[in-house]
Amino acid sequence: MVRNFPPDFVVRVDKEACINCMRCIRECPFGVHEYDKEKKRWKRHHDKCVACLRCAYMCPTQAISIERSPMEYSPHPVWTNRVRKDIKTQAETGAVILTAMGNELPYMSYFDRLVLDACQVTNPSIDPLREPMELRTYIGRKPEKVEIEEEDSSIRLRTKLAPNLKLETPIMFAHMSYGSISIEAHLSMARAAKEVGTYMGTGEGGMHVELYPYADHIITQVASGRFAVHEEYLKRGAAIEIKIGQGAKPGIGGHLPGKKVTEEISRTRMIPEGSDAISPAPHHDIYSIEDLSRLIYALKEATRYKKPVFVKIAAVHNVAPIAVGIIRAGADAVVIDGFRAGTGAAPQVHRDHHGIPIEAAIASVDRRLREEGIRHWGSIIASGGIRSSADVAKAIALGADAVYIGTAALIALGCTVCKKCYTGKCAWGIATQDPELRKRLDPEEGARRAANLLRAWSHELKEILGALGLNSIESLRSNRDRLRGVGLSEPELRVLGVKPAGE
Amino acid sequence: MEIPLRKARVSREDEFVVIDAKGVHYRELNELINELVERGERKLRLLNVNGQRYIADGLRCSDCYIEIHGVAGDDLAAFANGPTIVVYGDVQDGAGNTMNAGRIIVHGNGTDIIGHSMRGGEIFVRGHVGYRVGIHMKEYREQVPVLVVGGTAGDFLGEYMAGGRIVILGLERLETYPEIAGEWLATGIHGGAIYLRDEVDEDKLGYGAKTERLSHSDRRFLSEAVGKFCSCFSLNAEEVLNAEFTKVVPKSHRPFAEMYSDSKEG
Numbered sequence: 001m002v003r004n005f006p007p008d009f010v011v012r013v014d015k016e017a018c019i020n021c022m023r024c025i026r027e028c029p030f031g032v033h034e035y036d037k038e039k040k041r042w043k044r045h046h047d048k049c050v051a052c053l054r055c056a057y058m059c060p061t062q063a064i065s066i067e068r069s070p071m072e073y074s075p076h077p078v079w080t081n082r083v084r085k086d087i088k089t090q091a092e093t094g095a096v097i098l099t100a101m102g103n104e105l106p107y108m109s110y111f112d113r114l115v116l117d118a119c120q121v122t123n124p125s126i127d128p129l130r131e132p133m134e135l136r137t138y139i140g141r142k143p144e145k146v147e148i149e150e151e152d153s154s155i156r157l158r159t160k161l162a163p164n165l166k167l168e169t170p171i172m173f174a175h176m177s178y179g180s181i182s183i184e185a186h187l188s189m190a191r192a193a194k195e196v197g198t199y200m201g202t203g204e205g206g207m208h209v210e211l212y213p214y215a216d217h218i219i220t221q222v223a224s225g226r227f228a229v230h231e232e233y234l235k236r237g238a239a240i241e242i243k244i245g246q247g248a249k250p251g252i253g254g255h256l257p258g259k260k261v262t263e264e265i266s267r268t269r270m271i272p273e274g275s276d277a278i279s280p281a282p283h284h285d286i287y288s289i290e291d292l293s294r295l296i297y298a299l300k301e302a303t304r305y306k307k308p309v310f311v312k313i314a315a316v317h318n319v320a321p322i323a324v325g326i327i328r329a330g331a332d333a334v335v336i337d338g339f340r341a342g343t344g345a346a347p348q349v350h351r352d353h354h355g356i357p358i359e360a361a362i363a364s365v366d367r368r369l370r371e372e373g374i375r376h377w378g379s380i381i382a383s384g385g386i387r388s389s390a391d392v393a394k395a396i397a398l399g400a401d402a403v404y405i406g407t408a409a410l411i412a413l414g415c416t417v418c419k420k421c422y423t424g425k426c427a428w429g430i431a432t433q434d435p436e437l438r439k440r441l442d443p444e445e446g447a448r449r450a451a452n453l454l455r456a457w458s459h460e461l462k463e464i465l466g467a468l469g470l471n472s473i474e475s476l477r478s479n480r481d482r483l484r485g486v487g488l489s490e491p492e493l494r495v496l497g498v499k500p501a502g503e
Numbered sequence: 504m505e506i507p508l509r510k511a512r513v514s515r516e517d518e519f520v521v522i523d524a525k526g527v528h529y530r531e532l533n534e535l536i537n538e539l540v541e542r543g544e545r546k547l548r549l550l551n552v553n554g555q556r557y558i559a560d561g562l563r564c565s566d567c568y569i570e571i572h573g574v575a576g577d578d579l580a581a582f583a584n585g586p587t588i589v590v591y592g593d594v595q596d597g598a599g600n601t602m603n604a605g606r607i608i609v610h611g612n613g614t615d616i617i618g619h620s621m622r623g624g625e626i627f628v629r630g631h632v633g634y635r636v637g638i639h640m641k642e643y644r645e646q647v648p649v650l651v652v653g654g655t656a657g658d659f660l661g662e663y664m665a666g667g668r669i670v671i672l673g674l675e676r677l678e679t680y681p682e683i684a685g686e687w688l689a690t691g692i693h694g695g696a697i698y699l700r701d702e703v704d705e706d707k708l709g710y711g712a713k714t715e716r717l718s719h720s721d722r723r724f725l726s727e728a729v730g731k732f733c734s735c736f737s738l739n740a741e742e743v744l745n746a747e748f749t750k751v752v753p754k755s756h757r758p759f760a761e762m763y764s765d766s767k768e769g
C-alpha cells in the first residue's frame with residue numbers, strides 16, 4: 001500500500017550558500033541530511049525532521065531553514081492532519097502513540113484569562129529598588145501557634161518547628177529523572193538551584209554521584225518503581241517527594257526502556273543494565289490514604305523526622321479532597337501537577353486527555369484546605385505549564401506557596417520543544433545519554449542560564465509585588481482579590497474564586 | 504553506658520539492651536533504638552511489642568541484631584540497610600519494604616506486601632504470608648534479595664518482579680485455600696525467579712510469566728536458601744528439599760517493548 005503520509009517539515013537549503021562542509025550531517029541526530037559522495041548529491045529525508053533547529057543554527061553559512069511542510073491533506077476541521085496521521089500510524093503499527101513534552105491540544109489557558117491588579121492613587125505602589133521586597137518562602141508544615149520564651153534579655157523559640165525548606169524565590173526545578181535527561185542537564189539545574197537558593201528535584205532516577213555536592217538543594221523522589229530508593233539517598237537530600245502521579249500522564253505508570261539503562265543509569269537507579277525500568281501505575285504498597293500515610297511516616301522515621309516529605313499528584317477531577325487527604329496523612333506539602341505538565345515520554349492519549357488545568361486545581365485545593373482549617377499543615381506546590389513570572393504570580397495569588405518549572409527550565413538550557421525526548425536523541429544534549437550529544441550542553445553555561453532565568457523571574461516578581469503594593473510574596477498567596485477574570489463564565493470564576501474584570 | 508530513661512523501661516541482660524515496649528509509642532521506641540545504636544549498642548531485645556510500626560526503618564547497621572517479642576507493626580525494617588531482625592511472633596504489612604540489606608527472620612506469619620521492592624538481604628517467614636508479597640522485588644549487581652516462606656502466599660505474589668528470588672515452601676496449607684500461592688502469580692514479572700514447592704497450573708500465572716525447568720544452579724540456590732531457612736527454624740532441610748519445585752520466570756525482560764510507536768517514525 002502506498003504510504004500517503006506527508007512530512008511535518010521540509011528542510012530547505014540555500015544551494016548557493018552551502019559549502020558542502022557536511023556539518024549538518026553530524027549535527028542532525030535524526031538522520032535527515034545525507035550526501036552521496038559518488039553522485040555528489042544531497043538527499044534530505046524531510047519526513048525524519050522534527051524541527052529541533054540544530055542544523056540550522058550550526059550551519060556555518062546559515063544555509064539551512066526548516067519550514068512547515070506545505071504539503072498537507074485537504075483541509076478538514078474535524079479530520080485534522082494530525083488526526084489522520086495518528087490513525088495511519090496506528091493502522092501501520094498497532095501500537096500506542098508515544099510523545100513528549102506537554103499537552104498539545106488547544107485547551108484554553110486560565111492564566112491567560114486572569115489579570116493582576118495594580119495600585120493607583122489610593123494605595124501607593126512600592127519600588128523594589130528602594131524598599132526591601134521579600135520573596136523568601138518556607139515550604140513545610142507550620143506550627144499551630146508560636147511560643148516564645150524570654151530568658152534574661154534573649155528570646156528563644158519554644159515551639160518545635162517541623163523541618164521546612166527555605167527558598168529564596170518561590171520557584172524550584174521540577175523532578176525530571178536522570179535517564180530521561182542527561183547528567184549535564186541535572187548538573188546545570190543543581191548548580192543554579194544552589195546559587196540562587198532554591199531546589200531541584202531528582203525525579204525517580206536517583207541522584208548521580210556528581211550531584212552529591214549540591215544534595216542540600218536537591219529533593220529526592222520516591223516513585224512506584226522505588227528506583228535508587230535507599231537509606232543513604234533519602235538521608236542525603238533536602239526533602240523527599242513521593243510521586244503518586246504526574247500531570248502529563250495521570251493514572252498510569254511509566255517505563256524506561258532497557259536500551260536506555262546504560263551502565264551509569266544502572267548504577268544510579270540501582271537496577272541491572274539493559275533491563276526495562278518499570279514503574280507500576282500505583283505504588284503497590286499504597287491503595288488508600290491510610291497506606292499513603294504509612295509510607296510518609298516510614299520515610300520520616302527512616303530519616304528521623306529531619307526531612308519534609310511531599311506528595312505529588314496529578315491535578316484530577318477530585319483533586320481537592322485528595323490533597324486534603326494527603327495533608328491529613330502527614331505530608332508537609334502537596335505537589336499538584338496540572339494537565340499541561342511536560343514529560344520525557346508519555347502516551348499521547350494520556351498526555352492530551354487526562355487531568356485538569358493547574359489554575360483550577362490550585363484554587364480548589366487552597367480553598368478546601370482553608371475551609372478545613374488545615375492550610376498551615378502543609379504547603380501547596382504547583383507545576384505543569386508555568387511559562388513566566390506572571391504565571392508564577394497568578395499561581396501564588398490563586399493559592400500556591402511555590403511552583404516547580406520543568407519545561408521552562410529545559411528551554412533555558414537550549415531545548416526547542418521538539419517533543420522527541422523519548423527517542424533519547426535530543427539534539428541539544430538534554431534528553432539524551434549519548435556521549436556525543438551530551439557534549440552539546442556545557443553544565444557551566446547551563447547553570448548560568450538556568451540561574452539567570454530564576455533571577456529574571458524573581459526580579460519581575462518583585463516588580464509585580466511592587467505594583468500590587470505588597471512587600472512580600474506571602475501577602476500575595478491566596479490573595480485572589482488581586483486577580484480578575486477576563487472572558488470567563490460564572491462557574492469558572494466561582495471555581496477560581498476570582499471576580500470578573502470590572503467588578 | 505547511660506541509657507536514656509523515658510517511658511520505655513530499659514534494662515540490660517548480658518550483651519543485650521532490653522526494652523519493654525509495652526504502651527510505648529512507635530516514635531519513641533524507634534528513636535530509642537536509633538540512639539542506642541548510635542551509642543554503639545549492637546544487640547537489642549524488644550519485649551511486648553504490640554504492633555508498633557516502622558521498627559528499624561532506614562537503620563544502617565550491618566552488625567546490629569534486634570530481637571522482637573510480639574507482633575511487629577507495619578513497615579518493619581523498611582529502607583533498612585544491614586540489621587538482622589528476629590521476630591518471635593508475626594509481622595504486619597510491608598516488613599522489609601524497599602530494604603537494601605539485612606535479614607528478617609519471622610517465626611510467625613506475615614501479612615501483605617512483605618518484601619515489597621526489596622533490593623537486597625533476606626526475609627524468612629516460617630508461617631504464611633498475605634497478598635502482594637514481593638511485588639517489584641529487584642536486584643542490583645551482587646545484591647540479590649531472597650524471600651523464603653514456609654507456608655503459603657496470597658494473590659499477586661511477585662507482581663512486577665524485576666529481580667531477586669522468592670521461594671514458597673507450602674509446608675503447611677490453609678484449610679480455606681489449600682493452594683501454595685494465590686491468583687495472578689508473577690503478573691508483569693520481568694526479572695528474578697519464583698520457586699514453588701508444588702505443581703503450579705499455567706492458568707494461575709499472570710501476564711508475562713512462564714514456568715521453566717529447574718537447572719543445576721537452581722538446585723544449588725534452593726539447597727542453600729532452604730538450608731539457611733531450615734536452620735533458622737530447626738527444620739530438616741533434606742526432607743524439605745526432597746520435593747518437586749516449579750520455577751516461574753519472566754517470558755521477557757522487556758515486556759513492553761512492542762507497545763509503543765512514534766507517529767513520526769511510523
Ligand code: SF4
Pocket residue numbers: 011027028029030031032033048049050051052053054055056066427
Ligand atoms: S531534525 Fe533537527 S537537525 Fe535534523 S534536519 Fe531537522 S532541524 Fe535539522
Ligand code: SF4
Pocket residue numbers: 052100101410414415416417418419420421422425426427428429430431
Ligand atoms: S529536551 Fe531535547 S528532545 Fe526534548 S523537546 Fe527539548 S530539544 Fe527536543
